[in-house]
Amino acid sequence: MxxxxxxxxxxxxxxxxxxxxxxxxxxxxxxxxxxxxxxxxxPEEALYRLDVDWPKYSEYFTGATFCVAVDSLNGLVYVAQRGDNIPKVLVFTEDGYFLRAWNYTVDTPHGIFAASTPHEQSVWITDVGSGLYGHTIKKYNSFGDLVQVLGTPGKKGTGLNPLQFDNPAELYVEDTGDIYIVDGDGGLNNRLIKLSQDFMILWLHGENGTGPAKFSVPHSVTVDSDGRVWVADRGNKRIQVFDKDTGEWLGAWNNCFSEEGPSAVRFTPDGKHLIVAQLNLSRLLLTAAPPVGSIGDCSVISTIQLADQVSPHLLDVSGKTGAIYVAEIGAKQVQKYVPVKSYxxxxxxxxxxxxxxx
Structure with missing residues (x-):
């Protein structure tokens, strides 16, 4: 001894x-x-940590939080929740302070996107409700005033002229005003539509199936800085990628999703990583973005394992800080994860x- x-x-x-x-x-x-x-x-260290101080007061969450959007230009975070007799949209600062709530013409929110320029602040919401304002995508100003309605209010369908939706899941709005919509969270449609800023259809893929450019529950959409559109094809357990100008199919990732398909996709501000949510696994994946001209295979760099049954539905990323905001329908809250430096x-x-x- x-x-x-x-x-x-x-x-x-x-x-x-x-x-x-x-x-x-x-x-x-x-x-x-x-x-x-x-x-x-x-040591084995995550690339993100939970910000336990966001928001400052969590009692504002009174329903099932389905989606979240970050207005990085103005430092705002929009949360849309479902429930009876509750405000459907909550507005926080990125620091976690509650600002206001509104509940105008929103029936059953599913996806939300904040599109802001120095001249305009706008919030887009996909509404999958069956009431008067259901089956539409609506544009609001930052105080909840209705500005624009896409689709046929109260009537689901597959039509393109006039445009109809059925369970539109999410949208992404570029700075140019072009809009990418995934329409088909279990409804009649399984399609990806690109609209111009004046709402003309530029291209679409709209067939249900497992082949290239076909979908089964397209659930989330985002665009990278290299002109590629990324779609969480949840039912097919893959991510499909398209050229944003032509709509050409560029490839797919499926090797990372053998257990469960992706429910949300967003890029980090530097464009180096794609953040993917998996709803039933209560997990976030940080994957490496491929170079231009090669989609390749999915490569997981890091994971964020959430608590059981938290159920991350949709997420968004701050363009300024890189913080990830996750809408958790199981936990009925939104949580914030901030980047940490590795040793x-x-x-x-x-x-x-x-x-x-x-």
């Missing part, structure tokens, strides 16, 4: 000597008598001759 502790003490002394020697002596020794010993200080590796140079190993 004494010998064991002597060995432990000796090993500790040896490591301390290496560090001391490399710091104070190595620069005076001949280069050939050195080698680099890499010491990694990186870097350091190098220690040691001289073997002086310690008798050379």
């Amino acid at each position: 004494t010998r064991f502790w002597v060995c432990v003490a000796g090993a500790g002394f040896f490591l301390a000597f290496l560090v001391f020697h490399s710091r104070f002596c190595a620069s005076r020794l001949p280069l050939p008598l050195h080698f680099a010993l890499k010491i990694s200080w990186r 870097s590796s350091s190098f220690v140079c040691i001289h073997l001759e002086e310690i008798g190993f050379w």
Whole structure:
């Protein structure tokens, strides 16, 4: 037993000597008598951490929180929730302070998107309700005043002229005003539609199936900086990718989703990673974005495992801070995850001759 502790003490002394020697002596020794010993200080650490202080008061969540949208330009976070006799839209600051709520003409929200420019703040909501305002996509200003309605209010359908929806899941609005819509969260349609800023159909893919450019419950859509449209094809357990200008099918990812399909897709502000939510697994995946011209296979860089039955439905990412806001229908809340810095590796140079190993 004494010998064991002597060995432990000796090993500790040896490591301390290496560090001391490399710091104070190595620069005076001949280069050939050195080698680099890499010491990694990186434990298994997530790339994001939960911000337990967001929001400041969680009692404002009084229904099932289905979706969240970030207006990074103005530092606002919009949350849409379902329930009877409750405000359907809540507005917070990115710091977590509650600002206001509104409940005008929103029946059953599913997806939400904040599209803001220096000249206009707008909030788009997909409404899957069966009432007077259901089966539509509606545009509001930041105070909840209805500005525009897409679709045929109160009437679901498959028509294109006039435009009809049935359970439109989500949309993405570019700075140009072009709109990408995934229509078909279990309804009549399984399609991806691109509209111009004046609501003309530019292209669409609208067939149910498992082949390229066909869908089974298209649930979320986003656009990257390289001109590619990414669709969470939830029922087919894959992500499909299209050229935003022509609508050409570019490829698909399915190797990451053998257990469950993706329910939400959003890019980090630097465009290097695609964040994917998996509803029933209560999990977020951080995947590597492929280079231009090659979709390749899905590669998971990191995961965020949420609590059981939290059920992350849709999410959004702050363009300023990179924070992820997750709408959790199981937990009936929105949570915020912020990026953390990983530890870097350091190098220690040691001289073997002086310690008798050379």
